[in-house]
Amino acid sequence: MTYIGQSVKRVEDKRFTTGKGKYTDDIKLVGMTHAHIVRSPYAHAIIKSIDIDTALAHPGVVAIFTGKDIAAAGINGVPAGWQVNFKDGTTMKEPPHPLLVADRVKHVGDGIAVIIAEDLATARDAADLIEIDYEVLPCVTNPAEAVKAGAPQVHDNAPNNICFDWELGNPKAEVDAAIAASHHVTRLDLVNQRMAPNAIEPRSAIGHYDDSKDKFTLYTTSQNPHLTRLLMCAFVLGIPEHKVQVVAPDVGGGFGSKIFHYIEEALVIWASKQIGRPIKWTSTRSEAFLTDAHGRDHVTTAEMGFDKEGKVTALRVSTFANLGAYLSTFAPAVPTYLHGTLLQGLYTTPKIHVDVTAVFTHTNAVDAYRGAGRPEATYLLERLMDTAALEMGMDPAELRFKNFIPAFDGVTQPGYQTQVALQYDSGNYEPVLERGLEMVGYENFRKEQAEARKNGKLLGIGFSTYIEACGIAPSAVVGALGARAGLYESAQVRVQPTGKVSVFTGSHSHGQGHETTFAQVVADRLGIAMEDIDIVHGDSDSVAFGMGTYGSRSLAVGGSAIVKSIDKVLEKGAKIAAHKLEAAEEDLEYAGGRWTVKGTDKSIGFGDIALTAYVPHDYPAGLEPGLDFSSFYDPTNFTYPFGCHIAIVEVDAETGKVTLKRFIAVDDVGNVINPMIVDGQIHGGLAQGIGQAMLEGVAYDAEGQLMTGSFMDYAMPRADDLPSFEIDRKVTPCPHNPLGVKGAGEAGCIGSTPAVVNAVMDALTPFGIIKNLEMPMTPQRVWRAMHQK
Amino acid sequence: MSVKISVSINGKKYTSEVEPRQLLVYHLREALALTGSHVGCDTSSCGACTVLVDGQAVKSCTTLAAQVDGCNVITVEGLAKNGNLHPIQEGFKEEHGLQCGFCTPGMIMAAADLLQNNPDPSETEIRHALEGNFCRCTGYHNIVRSIQWAANKLKETNAAVL
Amino acid sequence: MIPANFEYHRAGSVDEALSLLDQPDVYAKVLSGGHSLIPALKLRLNQPGALVDIARIAELRYIRQDGNSIAIGSTSTHKDIANSALLAQHIAMLPEAAGLIGDPQVRNVGTIGGSIAHADPAADWPGVLLAADAEIVLRSKAGSRTLAAQDFFLGFYSTALQEGEIVTEIRVPIPAAGTKSTYQKFMQPASRFAIVGCAAVVQVSDGTCSMVRVAFNGVADACFRDVNVENALIGKAATAENIAAAAAQAAQGVSILSDHYAAEDYRKHLAVVYAKRALTVVAG
The missing domain is CATH 1.10.150.120 ([2Fe-2S]-binding domain)
Structure with missing residues (x-):
């Protein structure tokens, strides 16, 4: 073990710090044209006519395609990758999402025409020459409004705008009875607002059809190039997969928004064949706000019952989930299997029922955004806990200690079976809260807070103890729940004849540092230097297959696949070594990059074995040459990281402005390969979770226009909005994967949001128990909360 | 009508004809293949395009290439010297x-x-x-x-x- | 985001700039730092036929004492102003306000002349110049004229600047000894423009507020001097009570803006709070 557990500096950083990263928009192909997409300025309208003649005649314009061309070519819309059924068993409503709309636009930003020109400026100029006549129709943007009688209908085949309804947990009657019998019930009406992921790199796609090989290449800003290829080839364009290479080069952040297959990818591929030239499309930030799948957007009523001692008796949740106008790739899974299944939290709640109505509205699609469903579940649970503590006059930390599931390691003790379908793998929840209280100096803080209140200063503390499900997942399980894909990962470990190693992984790094972390794992397992390892990802022509990176799955699933292949390499290597050392395989041990005959000084190095495998002159009979293994790893369970987040805020009593003074996070993400990288993942997640609490939120007006369509309107955390974070970790290894890792990408984003809101609620207790704090907690909203009657 | 500009970029002199509307960031990326300066927004907010013009940080998405005629521009590609990181x-x-x-x-x-x-x-x-x-x-x-x-x-x- | 095309001319002198602006049938705009204009061009909200770049006219970039005023050349950047020792010594709210504009990159390039010609109601300079009792010097082919800031800012993105005219100088009178000034700003969290910006200049003589000027940005569709606040404090003792009472008069009788981040009632409340905070800094 020389690398695992070390904060090895990232091998990626040289290219990124010197401006040599290669992102999609940096790629320039010979003869490349540029695309501009004309988009609907209305949320709901009939396209009465489109006149493209003047634009087509504009010098430099190569081609213009509209929805009619797409329909005439028989191209299907982009599909959903997950199917959720109605409670009565009928399948969800799945209306088509055409690449370009010919008849009726359904949200602002819906694609109507693509202009392809010699350069981008010309394409943009030509857009001003296209005339479109619309008949504007009424629209609906709020999911709770959309289901009401008389609401404008988004799709003809989805009555009342309902995509599906769904429930999970104990029988509703049992939960109703348990709530009714409770000593105390805390009820919250919550909005988990819509979020714009806003990776700083806008989406981009280059389509290239090479007629000499009858082959397509798509360069795209994707978190999972193979899945994009599968969806685009098999479901949208009907072109054979082996004729399509999808490359996701360096990708500038994703946060979920680059998982999905978008219309622009299929458009540039299809159109490149029509015009016989490569086409690049790159999103502007304005388009990104309109078309990158948004996150969250739940309207929820949540009730938690307690007995006299403060033990939770039951939880009842009812949610309207806004899916937007079209079903994005994973959209149906997010408010259901990634949300309802997490409502056990860290607590022994005996009865739980959750009801979800998924709704179409005239808005951009909603799908997975960092955390995806789990932040929504955690938000309602943790808001309920701190609110209940205030209502019952209990300490919020004490209330949690009372309700924690007792520790279990998942090895000598079984996993914990929840009321909402999951079995937690391993957990030890008290230590993270204990450590958090220690770091914050809880007793002192309460004294300081009391003093501050005497001087009219509003200080508050908020807690959140969360759990999440990561490392998605056993394919058979997700298949039973509606996934239309498996969710394993592949890895190929190719030992070169000189003993250098190329690793091909289906995981995709867009900031996570896989080239470093994965190399650390490989180096330690093989006992060789990190410099001798190259991690290859993001190209469907070199990587056999892949499910990509999201849901904090890369190390737990992709890393495990690599370990499987390494095991195969070592198994075969041992056979060769035994032959060379003239010993029995079982008499060999492997350490430090050498096979040694136990108890002797006879040994042979990894490099010699590699060379022997490729120059098999003196070689075991019947053994194939070469040292190159592929594996697919399909986990047996999700992984369940957890942790404790604590926020301290000060509220300006005059303006309502909230200042985040301190933020403490103690996370348990299982074993850690590179502490520096894991800390970085936590930091980034915290900033996004805190951003949701304090600053961020997509807002549509009554006409379905985005009121927060640029960085001038949509507030995101800047450096001076945040303090330095105080973080620590505990380690409860995952019992079911070979590295014992759980996943760290989303933890920060899942736990932090309710901690901040709870801290503001705590700060405002001189004004009463304010339950209706809405996110983002803008100064105006906090001021109104203080002054409501 | 295009404008002729002469700019020192990372110590090297370039003379080019540019459209007056050409933004510096696109000039760097498209004409000079200096793709280290990135475009992350439309509103001069994100700063991913920041370069130094005559020593001062400037958002190259909010600067016309024509405006830097005669100036000394340093991009991220110009910081490392002799293969050593700055x-x-x-x-x-x-x-x-x-x-x-x-x-x-x-x-x-x-x-x-x-x-x-x-x-x-x-x-x-x-x-x-x-x-x-x-x-x-x-x-x-x-x-x-x-x-x-x-x-x-x-x-x-x-x-x-x- | 690509602007529609235009012609570009760089002027070496004010006279040359005025000639370049004066082209028949061409809608020409002055380009200074470009940090108000170029974003508008990129969004194609503004499509001029030609730009006349004045940023390098050496005779327009200076900050110097001129009699009882400080003269600021119109192409002085926000950074020039933020770093000016002369301004810091005599009227601190100018450097203070300059440091609160945009971000370092914007301050490096954006100019005071460009900002005031644009007259964004949420920009920082207009109210500051009102409270400073500044004058704006304009030049055209017909000659030069000087307007009080009050007469320069006419309304929502609207000024007294005529076609063919260039802002050349901002003249800020040096306040009497013992006068203090400040600019206090409540920012819109995304754009960091002012939801409320309050500029206050107060002279306290023997404990009494002998001179008070208060102006706001961001509150209404244009900057304005708040005479109600001023009158409520002039001649009064500089006490916390009197300051609070004067501040309570803020933003009376103006049509208050309302948007996503601050509805009318909240904005008005903030105007009161920020008037109090600004006055407390200079008179408290």
Whole structure:
């Protein structure tokens, strides 16, 4: 073990710090044209006519395609990758999402025409020459409004705008009875607002059809190039997969928004064949706000019952989930299997029922955004806990200690079976809260807070103890729940004849540092230097297959696949070594990059074995040459990281402005390969979770226009909005994967949001128990909360 | 009608004909293949396109190529010398001040502007100096550390920022 | 985001700029730092036929004492102003306000002349110049004229600047000894423009507020001097009570803006709070 557990500096950083990263928009192909997409300025309208003649005649314009061309070519819309059924068993409503709309636009930003020109400026100029006549129709943007009688209908085949309804947990009657019998019930009406992921790199796609090989290449800003290829080839364009290479080069952040297959990818591929030239499309930030799948957007009523001692008796949740106008790739899974299944939290709640109505509205699609469903579940649970503590006059930390599931390691003790379908793998929840209280100096803080209140200063503390499900997942399980894909990962470990190693992984790094972390794992397992390892990802022509990176799955699933292949390499290597050392395989041990005959000084190095495998002159009979293994790893369970987040805020009593003074996070993400990288993942997640609490939120007006369509309107955390974070970790290894890792990408984003809101609620207790704090907690909203009657 | 410009970029003189509307960032990326300066927004907000013009940090998405005629432009590609990372670049690597890398060139150039004016900035001053740059990955925590690392290294080696 | 095309001319002198602006049938705009204009061009909200770049006219970039005023050349950047020792010594709210504009990159390039010609109601300079009792010097081919800031800012993105005219100088009178000034700003969290910006200049003589000027940005569709606040404090003792009472008069009788981040009632409340905070800094 020389690398695992070390904060090895990232091998990626040289290219990124010197401006040599290669992102999609940096790629320039010979003869490349540029695309501009004309988009609907209305949320709901009939396209009465489109006149493209003047634009087509504009010098430099190569081609213009509209929805009619797409329909005439028989191209299907982009599909959903997950199917959720109605409670009565009928399948969800799945209306088509055409690449370009010919008849009726359904949200602002819906694609109507693509202009392809010699350069981008010309394409943009030509857009001003296209005339479109619309008949504007009424629209609906709020999911709770959309289901009401008389609401404008988004799709003809989805009555009342309902995509599906769904429930999970104990029988509703049992939960109703348990709530009714409770000593105390805390009820919250919550909005988990819509979020714009806003990776700083806008989406981009280059389509290239090479007629000499009858082959397509798509360069795209994707978190999972193979899945994009599968969806685009098999479901949208009907072109054979082996004729399509999808490359996701360096990708500038994703946060979920680059998982999905978008219309622009299929458009540039299809159109490149029509015009016989490569086409690049790159999103502007304005388009990104309109078309990158948004996150969250739940309207929820949540009730938690307690007995006299403060033990939770039951939880009842009812949610309207806004899916937007079209079903994005994973959209149906997010408010259901990634949300309802997490409502056990860290607590022994005996009865739980959750009801979800998924709704179409005239808005951009909603799908997975960092955390995806789990932040929504955690938000309602943790808001309920701190609110209940205030209502019952209990300490919020004490209330949690009372309700924690007792520790279990998942090895000598079984996993914990929840009321909402999951079995937690391993957990030890008290230590993270204990450590958090220690770091914050809880007793002192309460004294300081009391003093501050005497001087009219509003200080508050908020807690959140969360759990999440990561490392998605056993394919058979997700298949039973509606996934239309498996969710394993592949890895190929190719030992070169000189003993250098190329690793091909289906995981995709867009900031996570896989080239470093994965190399650390490989180096330690093989006992060789990190410099001798190259991690290859993001190209469907070199990587056999892949499910990509999201849901904090890369190390737990992709890393495990690599370990499987390494095991195969070592198994075969041992056979060769035994032959060379003239010993029995079982008499060999492997350490430090050498096979040694136990108890002797006879040994042979990894490099010699590699060379022997490729120059098999003196070689075991019947053994194939070469040292190159592929594996697919399909986990047996999700992984369940957890942790404790604590926020301290000060509220300006005059303006309502909230200042985040301190933020403490103690996370348990299982074993850690590179502490520096894991800390970085936590930091980034915290900033996004805190951003949701304090600053961020997509807002549509009554006409379905985005009121927060640029960085001038949509507030995101800047450096001076945040303090330095105080973080620590505990380690409860995952019992079911070979590295014992759980996943760290989303933890920060899942736990932090309710901690901040709870801290503001705590700060405002001189004004009463304010339950209706809405996110983002803008100064105006906090001021109104203080002054409501 | 195009405009003729003559600009020193990373120490090398370039003479080009540009459309008057050509933004500096597109000129760098398209005409000169200096793709380290990135475009992350439409509103001069994100700072991913930050370069130094005559020593000062400037958003190259809000600058016409024509405006820098006769100027001295330094992009992120111009910082490393003889294959050695600049201390600011080194700081970002040492302190894990980047993840996806997309905002990084702009962050580094903004840091260069700061450290020229203030060689020993406090954490508050660093955070304030980054108000024109968005990062979505790091939560800024390690970017602050990276710039502190660079400030110390520059001090120790008595080196000028540029 | 790509602007529609235009012609570009760089002027070496004010006279040359005025000639370049005066082209028949061409809608020409002055380009200074470009940090108000170029974003508008990129969004194609503004499509001029030609730009006349004045940023390098050496005779327009200076900050110097001129009699009882400080003269600021119109292409002085926000950074020039933020770093001016002369201004810091005599009227601190100018450097203070300059440091709160945009971000370092914007301050490096954006100019005071460009900002006031644009007259964004949420920008920082207009109210500051009102409270400073500044004058704006304009030049055209017909000659030069000087307007009080009050007469220059006419309304929502609207000024007295005529076609063919260039802002050349901002003249800020040096306040009497003992006068203090400040600019306090409540920012819109995304754009960092002012939801409320309050500029206050107060002279306290023997404990009494002998001169008070208060102006706001961001509150209404244009900057304005708040005479109600001023009158409520002039001649009064500089006490916390009197300051609070004067501040309570803020933003009376103006049509208050309302948007996503601050509805009318909240904005008005903030105007009161920020008037109090600004006055407390200079008179408290």
